[in-house]
Amino acid sequence: MVKQTNEAKSFMRDSQRYMSLPYNPALKERARALRRAGNLAEVLLWNQLKRKQLFGLDFDRQKIIGNYIVDFYCAEKAVVIEVDGSSHDDKAEYDAERDAFLMGLRLAVIHLRDGDVKRNLAGVMDFLRGHPALTTPLEETTPPFQGTPPRETTPPLRGTPPRETTPPLRGTPPREGNNSPPLEGVGGGSSFEGVEGGSPLALWYDQNPDDIAEFEKQMRRKVHYVIKPQHLWGSIAEMARTQNEELLRTLHEGFKYIEDESFASTFQGLFSEINLDSEKLGKKYSDRNAKLCTIITKIAEGLEQFSTNSDTLGDAYEYLIGQFASGSGKKAGEFYTPQQISSILSAIVTLDSQDPSTGKKKHLDSVLDFACGSGSLLLNVRHQLDSHGISKIYGQEKNITTYNLARMNMLLHGVKDSEFEIFHGDTLLNDWDMLREANPAKKPHFDAVVANPPFSYRWEPTEAIGEDVRFKNYGLAPKSAADFAFLLHGFHYLKPEGTMAIILPHGVLFRGGAEERIRRKLLTDGNIDTVIGLPANLFYSTGIPVCILVLKKCKKPDDVLFINASEHFEKGKRQNRLLPEHIDKIIDTYQFRKEEERYSRPVPMEEIETNDYNLNISRYISTAISEExxxxxxxxxxxxxxxxxxxxxxxxxxxxxxxxxxxxxx
Incomplete structure (x- = not known):
């Protein structure tokens, strides 16, 4: 091994010499043409590399090195990645010359086959994450081969697990043991089909018992979890295909391992709602095992047709939740906020709170959804600022099934266990110890609060709750409708410079009694920033029109912006829909505080006071069309x-x- 730093310096000199050749217009144009016409496999891989999914490394696409154009190049690691199609077999001599030239520059060359990238992108990314050329510091890379280099110029080191270096939970795992072996052709065209003893990772575990602890330690450092080889999807699918009698027991063991040991933080009860011993699967163990073999085999066959990257799997999970919600009627309100409405809330809370016209905030330390359901609203906020824009997301959910849905949703969308915390408990009783912190210096507060709590929820407030710090200065919401109780809970934990957006029924805008007193105090304190009226029949759980209230503890304008979007929608058979132009109009109006006849108007507090603090939108924005x-x-x-x-x-x-x-x- 070359350990002197002058080797790295020599590489940099050679590289700079060949990358600063005289300007070649034809070659430059060829590179541009290749970038424009890139095949599907290159585009899929580029989407991962440009988002820095490989250890945060920067890659160039269609890079000119000497008189050659390479697919992907990483200067920091001195690595070239080539995606080879079937046509490359006809250019073997050209490829060999190019690779020899690159190796002369001390560049490592990794070859991938486009079929593997298209079929199993997640597996290809896992292979790259475990490749020594990308994981070893530049000073410690192997010196260049002499002559024509092999297809994989940096062979795996002993003790480094082959290919399945990242046990894939964040995406459908490589298809181990099925008709299509994992990553067939990646890095040299090797196939593991028919290898005795199971998958490559399983073999590595068997052959390197002393290295397992260190390997799993590295896995937890890089991707925050570990899954045993026998619990990976490929192994489970192979057991199902071969009708293995141990499938059911292996699933039980796998669920328990994931709950207790896979992650740094335990996920107790993650699969508590899955009953593999249900008599619906069969009365005897053998019957249940056979039924699961059939089900899993069919699922595996279906998954072969689709991309397996984490974004696709997470979106598919979200789609299934949405489809389940659409068929669940009123029960859907317990766990799902339609994406179109989530988009409005998430866009609002990520804009600058004091001056939304300046655009989005660059970073949020924390976001809370105290009635998070399946977590779709929290994920939407995260999507607004990309995966690194929020330090941590927090959620609370009372229903145990929905609570588990939320945790799975986070993991399947690639959110690390250290980046989110979902608590199972009652929001109104405030039984989350973290939120009940008595020390003001340690009490958590959040940059953004979003929520879609159950509408007009009946609750039983006690005398002790009346003294709760969340409600003490406002009074308690009536037993018949806890809408303002939910609002005050979230508002209490909002940071002074934060923004809260909550979906509520229209009744909170005008109902009297205790609700009128709460509404009056929020208005006189200058905490209600915007009232947005939405069309009827947007939700799975109710056909009534709802509103979005935007609240802030500190806001500049001494007025309330009213937006009447109730007539801007596309009518559907079962449900109405907000189209992208409707959503953009709402967000744009909020961001720039626009006034538009029959749609929006900033209303001064004096006018609201003359209306007895009634926020009924029709009092401030007339939708009537005057007769000619x-x-x-x-x-x-x-x-x-x-x-x-x-x-x-x-x-x-x-x-x-x-x-x-x-x-x-x-």
Missing amino acids: EINLGAVNKELLALENKIVAATKKHNEFLKELGLPPLP
Whole structure:
């Protein structure tokens, strides 16, 4: 091994010399053309590399090195990645010359086959994450080969697990043991089909028992979890395909391992709602095992047709939740906020709170959804700022099934266990110890709060709750509707410079009694920033129109912005829909505080006070279309002219009738 730093310096000199050759317009144009016409496999891989999914490394695409154009190049690691199609077999001599030239520059060359990238992108990324050329510091890389290099110029070191270096939970794992072996052709075209003893990772575990602890330590450092080889999807799918009698027991063991040991933080009860011993699967163990073999085999066959990267799998999970919600009627309100509405809330809370017109915040330390359901709203906020824009997301959910849905949703969207915390508990009782912190210096507060709590939820507030710091200065919401109780809970934990957006029924805008007193105090304290009225029948759980309240503890304008979007939607058979232009109009109006007739208006507090703090949108924005004023004189003149024409026509007609000897018209 070359350990002197002058080796790295020599590489840099050689590289700079060959990358600063005289300007070649034809080669430059060829590189640009390749970038524009890149095949599907290159585009899929580039989408991962440009988002720095490989240890945060920067890659160039269609890089000119000497007189050659390479697919992907990483200067920091001195690595070239080539995606080879079937046509490359006809260019073997050219490829060999190019690779020899690159190796002369001390560049490592990794070859991938486009079929593997298209079929199993997640597996290809896992292979790259475990490749020594990308994991070993530059000073410690192997010196260049002499002559024509092999297809994989940096062979795996002993003790480094082959290919499945990242046990894939964040995406469908490589298809181990099925008809299509994992990553067939990647890095040299090797196939593991038919290898005795199971998958490559399983073999490595068997052959390197002393290295397992260190390997798993590295895995937890890089991707925050470990899954044993026998619990990977490929192994499970192979057991199902071969009707293995141990499948059911292996699933039980796998679920328990994931709950207790896979992650640094335990995920107790993650699979508590899955009953593999249900008699619906069969009365006897053998019957249940056989049924699961059939089900899993069918799923594996279906998954072969789709991309297996983490984004696709997470989106598919989200889609299934949405489809389940659409067929669940009123129960859907317990766990799902339609994406179109989530987009509005998430866009609002990520804009600058003091001056939204300046655009999005660059970073949020924390986001809270205290009635998070399946977690789709939290993920939408995360998506607004990309995966590194939020330090940690927090959620709370009372329903145990929905709570587990939320945790799975986070993991399947690639959110590391250290980047989120979902608590199972009752929001109104505030039984989350973290939120009950008595020390003000340690009490958590959040940059953004979003929520879609259950509408008009009946609750039983006690005398002790009346003294709760969340409600003490405002009073308690009525037993018949806890809407303001949910609002005050979230508002209490909002940072002074934060933004809160919550979905509530229209009743909170105008109902009297205790709700009127709470509403009045929020208004006089200057905490209600915007009221947005949405169309009816947008939700799976109710057909009533709802509103979005935007609240801030500190806001600049001394008015309340009203947006009446109730008439801007596309009508559907079962549900109405907000189209992208409707969503953009709402967000744009909020961001720039626009005034538009029959749609939006900033209303001064004096006017709201004269309306007894009633926030009914129709009081401030009229949707009535004024009738066109009628000119009675002109209409009368027109009628007289018509009357004269009728008289003249009748007279002429009667003359014809007289000639014919027929009686005249009256």
